[in-house]
Amino acid sequence: xxxxxxxxxxxxxxxxxxxRIIMIPIIVILLFFEGKLAAFITALIFSLASxxxxxxxxxxxxxxxxxVLGKFLDPLADKLLVMSTMIMLIPLGRIPAWIVVIxxxxxxxxxxxxxxxxxxxxxxxxSKLGKYKTGFQIAALITLLLHYEYCCGIDFHNIGMNLLWxxxxxxxWSGYDYIVKFKRVLSSQTGDY
Numbered sequence: 001x002x003x004x005x006x007x008x009x010x011x012x013x014x015x016x017x018x019x020r021i022i023m024i025p026i027i028v029i030l031l032f033f034e035g036k037l038a039a040f041i042t043a044l045i046f047s048l049a050s051x052x053x054x055x056x057x058x059x060x061x062x063x064x065x066x067x068v069l070g071k072f073l074d075p076l077a078d079k080l081l082v083m084s085t086m087i088m089l090i091p092l093g094r095i096p097a098w099i100v101v102i103x104x105x106x107x108x109x110x111x112x113x114x115x116x117x118x119x120x121x122x123x124x125x126x127s128k129l130g131k132y133k134t135g136f137q138i139a140a141l142i143t144l145l146l147h148y149e150y151c152c153g154i155d156f157h158n159i160g161m162n163l164l165w166x167x168x169x170x171x172x173w174s175g176y177d178y179i180v181k182f183k184r185v186l187s188s189q190t191g192d193y
Contacts, residue, residue: 013059016052017038020077023049023083031088036148043145050082050138078134079107085141090161094157103137106175115184120186127181129174136167 023045030042053074083104089095143160150156 014073016055016059017059017073017077018184020052021048021073022079024081025080027085028088030147031092033083036150039145039147040150046081046085046145049141050142053078053081077113079111082134082137082141083107085145089141089144094132094147094160095164099164102168105170106171110178113178116183117185127174129170129177133167133170136170138186140164140167152158 027042027046027049030038030045083100086095086100086103090097090100140160140163143156143163146156146160148156
């Protein structure tokens with residue numbers, strides 16, 4: 001079934017996307033505070049923001065309110081949320097800077113490739129690998145935001161780092177997959193085989 005694109009900004013889905021962007025500075029500010037309570041609240045707000053990513057897409061499809069603005073803002077909001085949180089965790093010693101650099105470089109490169117493809121009238125859809133990558137990044141960040149041991153001796157930081165390693169592998173793998181798809185689409189457009 002073909003998606004109906006609307007130019008309506010005033011939709012529940014777009015409001016949810018904008019709310020995700022609004023939550024980013026709140027998360028950034030909360031990361032300046034230390035302790036279990038601040039960490040828990042930050043992880044909770046990040047989790048709520050992450051859930052809006054799924055909810056806004058579901059609502060937009062269900063209510064047939066997929067908009068041009070929403071198609072632009074939704075992936076932007078996701079990247080801003082994940083990358084700003086990762087960057088803020090570097091000085092706290094919760095995430096290695098080199099991992100953030102690799103993930104950020106991949107995101108910028110693939111966004112650029114998708115933009116080039118789009119300018120040629122070609123859409124490179126999000127792959128399942130990309131969705132898994134995002135899921136593991138979010139799960140890793142939630143546990144890294146929790147950071148402390150709360151009960152039962154669960155080491156949230158250690159769990160977060162293990163999830164982050166999986167997310168890193170999926171980030172590189174899905175990036176490679178996008179590049180292969182981009183080259184394939186480009187070759188079919190130009191007739192080079």
